[in-house]
Amino acid sequence: MAKLRNIFCILYSVLCILSANAEIAFRGAWIATVANIDWPTEEAVGNDSLQQAEMIFLLDSLESLGINAIIFQVRPTADALYRSEYEPASHWFTGKQGEWPNPTSPAGEEIQMPYDPLDFTIKQAHKRGMEVHVWLNPYRVNLAKTDTSMICADHVWRKHREWFWEYNKQWYFDPGLDVTRNWICTIVQDIVMRYDIQAIHMDDYFYPYPQGGKPIPDAKTFAKYPRGFTDIAAWRRNNVNLAIQDIHRTIQECNKNVQFGISPFGVWRNASVDSTGSATTAGITNYDDLYADIRLWIQKGWIDYVLPQLYWEIGKKAADYEILAHWWANEIKRANELNPSNNVKLYIGMAPYKLEGAPSKTPWGVGNEISRQMHLNRTIPEITGECFYSTRPLLRNPRHVCDTIKAIYSQEKENSEYFLPWE
Secondary structure: OHHHHHHHHHHHHHHHHHOOOOOOOEEEEEEOOHHHOOOOOHHHOOOHHHHHHHHHHHHHHHHHHOOOEEEEEEEOOOOEOOOOOOOOEOHHHHOOOOOOOOOOOOOOOOOOOOOOHHHHHHHHHHHOOOEEEEEEOOOEOOOOOOOHHHOOOOOHHHHOHHHEEEEOOEEEEOOOOHHHHHHHHHHHHHHHHHOOOOEEEEOOOOOOOOOOOOOOOOHHHHHHOOOOOOOHHHHHHHHHHHHHHHHHHHHHHHOOOOEEEEOOEOOOOEOOOOOOOEOOOOOOOHHHHHOOOHHHHHHHOOOOEEOOEOOOOOOOOOOOHHHHHHHHHHHHHHHHHHOOOOOOEEEEEEOHHHHOOOOOOOHHHHOOHHHHHHHHHOOOOOEEEEEEOOHHHHHOOHHHHHHHHHHHHHHHHHHOOOOOOOO
């Protein structure tokens, strides 16, 4: 009976999709490396042969579902999962920051010497017709659970401590400094110039999420470099605005074919504080708490796509997926109508990890919430893509979500024009 019910749900989802209007051209998945969330596993840390085998498994599995793009995290904590002359090798894949594993060669696979995780992943992804969006964290230097003893001797944090401040046991580049923007743009330029990528991608970590009312320690920077601002919140938003503009400009100067995408927290502002915000009551918002004015970036065309993280269920009181999907769609529609040359695209970030082990009698534990959301996406023309966080939980196939995704994408594949020719 359970198998019949699952088959019925999948067939119903496909029929719903075929009757909808929107074309989902971007079908992505995040591959997170921080804390070894998706890749490499802890067993593969420092073992390039096993790492490559794991990456091939992930890409093969995603390809089988119909995924055509990966968002690959290569700068989780001001470090590098690629060959960089500016920042050290990440300890998340080497075991010790700044040290590279000795190269070996897995059976049947040729690798460049020395091993470069990003180069390897790009080549493997492109073989499978997948785009590679390189995911960078702009400001974070360490996680609260990793003390600074793991930061290697030649890290910029040790050379220029005046560029950084500490908040909730984590160190961050100070966004109020010109040198911070310059450093980030140097990193972006280096990647865009040397790797065959399709996009630079950043997520929701700009200013840190508020922790227990602790103040952000940037008062001295504000006093020294106010740039005409008298309100520190407006000044912080301007700091991030300047960074986004500079990164966009850097990418365009290096390679106009490389996109710039942002995956923000799902709520820009609540309508209770701004009538143009969404009908939500989120405890955190981009504009007021993270100082990320995503709406402005869309309107100005400083980004090529926005991928809001709508990690809530349809009908959630504080942050309803359906309400937010329509809110972001209306923002994109309005911005692109006002300035058609922008053509900012809207993709939706989805959370299959919430299906895993979800308690019964909850929206995530009763049915396949991702199936419902995919159906909804296809009724909103402005939504032209979706992306799943993250790869490992997705591939464990909670509540048969992989079966649903595969069935839906197999029906749409014939109409997709998203794939690009690879050189």
